[in-house]
Amino acid sequence: IKQAHPTITLIGCDIDAASLSYAQQQNIIDISTTDFSTAAPQADVIILASPVNIIIKDLQLLATLTLKPHVLITDVGSTKQTIVKAAKPLQQQGIAFIGGHPMAGSHKSGVTAGRIDLFENAFYFLVPQLTSPQIITQLQDLLSATHVKWLTVTPQQHDRIVGQLSHLPHIVAAALVNETQTTLQNSPLGLRLAAGGFKSLTRIASSDPTMWTTILLENEPLISAQLQDYMAALSQIQTDLKKLNKPAIEQFFTNAKITRDHLGPQQLGSLPNFFDLFLNIPDQVGAIADVTQLLAKGHINLVNIHILEVREDIDGVLQLTFDNAKNQQQAANLLRAANYQIIRRN
Numbered sequence: 001i002k003q004a005h006p007t008i009t010l011i012g013c014d015i016d017a018a019s020l021s022y023a024q025q026q027n028i029i030d031i032s033t034t035d036f037s038t039a040a041p042q043a044d045v046i047i048l049a050s051p052v053n054i055i056i057k058d059l060q061l062l063a064t065l066t067l068k069p070h071v072l073i074t075d076v077g078s079t080k081q082t083i084v085k086a087a088k089p090l091q092q093q094g095i096a097f098i099g100g101h102p103m104a105g106s107h108k109s110g111v112t113a114g115r116i117d118l119f120e121n122a123f124y125f126l127v128p129q130l131t132s133p134q135i136i137t138q139l140q141d142l143l144s145a146t147h148v149k150w151l152t153v154t155p156q157q158h159d160r161i162v163g164q165l166s167h168l169p170h171i172v173a174a175a176l177v178n179e180t181q182t183t184l185q186n187s188p189l190g191l192r193l194a195a196g197g198f199k200s201l202t203r204i205a206s207s208d209p210t211m212w213t214t215i216l217l218e219n220e221p222l223i224s225a226q227l228q229d230y231m232a233a234l235s236q237i238q239t240d241l242k243k244l245n246k247p248a249i250e251q252f253f254t255n256a257k258i259t260r261d262h263l264g265p266q267q268l269g270s271l272p273n274f275f276d277l278f279l280n281i282p283d284q285v286g287a288i289a290d291v292t293q294l295l296a297k298g299h300i301n302l303v304n305i306h307i308l309e310v311r312e313d314i315d316g317v318l319q320l321t322f323d324n325a326k327n328q329q330q331a332a333n334l335l336r337a338a339n340y341q342i343i344r345r346n
């Protein structure tokens, strides 16, 4: 917002003081407050970006306050039917509300996980029930620097599509991690042996549990139905496997491959939002310091560093995370030139 509209004053409201002070230090917001009821009446635009159950509570609270008559209220919640319903009393008072949902983000949460290019190329659903075209344009102009692709849908369409493409996958990922943990709990290395497939399939199992609990509860009927269909699909492959039905099993994988192969980067929405390098490091004192010094000398900003494996007498694996692809590439060049072995990049 600040990039496209530098003169706008942004009031950040949160219950978490640390998030507010970080946002203010980073110049993301101009004023911080924990008092929503006092801040809201001063606003020309209100963007609700808390967990979905809190968005609903705040919409109910907003309906009891005296707001600016031309205020525009919007939200970024991951579900839409119950949120749009909660906004009805405000709309009946003549207040403009547009439901919104950017299909971007990651398994990370908190203000520190935000990035200026987080929304680039992502789809941004708008659910503009009972809203005039001018108000929709006002919101799109406010968020123009995000470079999203706008998509207008009904709340029902939204919850069905997002249920299948986002909510159900979060259940699948978490169930697979939990079930694998139980199955392998007595194996010496257990989950630490997981290869790329398991890791990429389960990345979203690291998402915020509170946020995902509230999302599931707000979209329960649709997700329950989709979960039922998914379990039927699992059951079918189990039946085919038990019968050693080779053609059916092969068809199962072939269908999935054809569909997945047709999803190129253009069709898959937003840009990747984390840029990792994994490299082997020798088990020697100072090896990690050597890597960080190399990057510092190259003026390459490192977002995170994680030691994945260090066992005596063998190489360890270091995960380096950068906030953009250019830094990742420059780091890879530097490290290779210094004879480090890059084993994988995300």
Ligand SMILES: NC(=O)C1=CN([C@@H]2O[C@H](COP(=O)(O)OP(=O)(O)OC[C@H]3O[C@@H](n4cnc5c(N)ncnc54)[C@H](O)[C@@H]3O)[C@@H](O)[C@H]2O)C=CC1
Binding pocket: 013, 014, 015, 016, 019, 049, 050, 051, 052, 054, 055, 076, 077, 078, 079, 101, 102, 103, 104, 105, 106, 107, 108, 109, 110, 111, 208, 211, 215
């Ligand atoms: N994480 C993601 O990738 C995406 C999340 N969303 C939706 O955006 C919303 C926010 O999600 P994130 O930014 O990921 O979560 P987050 O945890 O990073 O941010 C939520 C913020 O709300 C604050 N908060 C919690 N309860 C509050 C309350 N009662 N009053 C005021 N502030 C409160 C928290 O302190 C936190 O700073 C959720 O509704 C989520 O469903 C939408 C698209 C993507």
Ligand SMILES: O=C(O)C(=O)Cc1ccc(O)cc1
Binding pocket: 077, 078, 102, 103, 104, 105, 106, 107, 108, 166, 204
């Ligand atoms: O990390 C991922 O791949 C996500 O799926 C991020 C995400 C989380 C919640 C949403 O409502 C939309 C996108």
